[in-house]
Amino acid sequence: MLIKRISCKVIEGQMDSFYDSQKQWKSLSRVNGFIGQVGGWSKRHPLTASIYAFWESQGDYDFFMGEIHDQIFVQSRQGNTYSSIEVDMFQEEKRILDWRMIFWEF
Template sequence: MIKVITCKVNEESKEDFFEEQKIWKALSPLNGFLGQVGGWSKKEPLTACVFAFWENQEAYHYFMDKAHDEILLHSNQFSTYKSIDVSLYEERITIPGSEKRIIHALKKGKYVRMARVQVKPDHSDHFIEMQETLWNQGMSVAEGLLGGTFAISKKIMKDFLVFTCWGDERSHQKYVEKHFPVFVNAAKMQTDVQEIKGEELVLEEAWRVLPCNHGS
């Protein structure tokens, strides 16, 4: 399970939001927690993006039922943003990288590319097939890609998340220049995709939360 949170903040609240985000270190000991990372959007510097990974739906729901509100009670974070959007996705395909597990990619990653994709009606099967047969194979040669996930929305079945974690921004830029245009053409994305919204961000080290057993 992947939870994507985007918060829009005012300039005067940005520093307070940054500090309050650190309270989520409390996630570390929870069973089934795989890691959380986040940072500020390069496109919209007053938009914060946070990604939380859970082993399964049961672990996520336990957190929401038993721990979420208690953590929030010790925070004033809700007063630091003017809007919040929360979306939940379930992994469909693992995107291969140099790290075998997403835990290790989240531990080492410095840069994230996220795409939220709305697929045309009746095109989901082809879109998924292209991820399996073309994008995954192609991205496996991308230098600096640590790993990622291709996931489907729990709310709207034609909405997808493509999340990739990189060793640094330069590695992602090289991939965009060298490989990405070739894959876009080969996948014929325009036939499947109705809308796509992308974000890129340098990860904030202070917001990185790893599970207590992340070395395993």
């Protein structure tokens, strides 16, 4: 599984616009390999929004970035709502079954 963390420094006065623009990304639900995403506002840095997106594979994510991402980004107009963005990628093995096996052993 591929995990993408996106952290945006939202422009003061643009929190509602950022949130409304973020809703445009719901079309990701129709993209092959997209598992889901969660996000929210930082308590320490109120103008910082973090989003975590989960993908089945690097190939699915690469297709999305090459063929779909820019259309959603332009339509959402989200780029006008933040002053900086940081993106981190993580590759994670699905370990839920392993964890559950360990949990139930004691």
